[in-house]
Amino acid sequence: MRLRSKWLPHPLLSLILLLTWQLLMNATSVGTLIMGAILGWVIPLITHVFWPNPPTLQRPLVLLGFVLRVLFDIVIANMQVAKLILGPTRQLQPTFVEYPLQLTHDFAISLLASTISLTPGTVSADLSDDRRTLLIHGLNVTDADELIRTIKQRYETPLLEVFECSRT
Incomplete structure (x- = not known):
């Protein structure tokens, strides 16, 4: 497993989680950005074992x-x-x-x-x-x-x- 995929297994999912967190918080501050980034990093890291063969997004x-x-x-x-x-x-x-x-x-x-x-x-x-x-x-x-x-x-x-x- 490459270093990028080991520490950031699903970058698109991480970005979506960060954006979703920001929408849920309905505010932009350093604290909400940090928490969103942490969630966007940790959730895919923990759940990547449930994605043994992720599809590739073509279009x-x-x-x-x-x-x-x-x-x-x-x-x-x-x-x-x-x-x-x-x-x-x-x-x-x-x-x-x-x-x-x-x-x-x-x-x-x-x-x-x-x-x-x-x-x-x-x-x-x-x-x-x-x-x-x-x-x-x-x-x-x-x-x-x-x-x-x-x-x-x-x-x-x-x-x-x-x-x-x-x-x-």
Whole structure:
């Protein structure tokens, strides 16, 4: 293990932790910067053993677009779910959908499953043993194929570009 990776195993995670700490503190001072830097250094140092094969980030701008899309989709889905819940419940069509995965890296699959669960109205329920199918529960699914196309286009395709982990 190189010296840089031994003492700073995940520099991007360290930076994100520092920035997150600053946002949580809602103030910038020497003390909050020092504490954020310590947390940004110690947390990745302690948890690096849980990342035996971290993915390599290939296209950070695509990742930024993905994050913005997910945030937008969360806001829109919240409004749609509120409308569904406040309306007549007999119109709901809850169902389970088997989603065929193209992603192969565990981290990317986990990120996709988390994204699906973060979006109101859908929950990732299970991952098949062969890691090729994700079971998704939808609160109101009128067309399972449309849900699959939407997830593939909006979430999985950008993740395939970001982490370059598609099946060949």
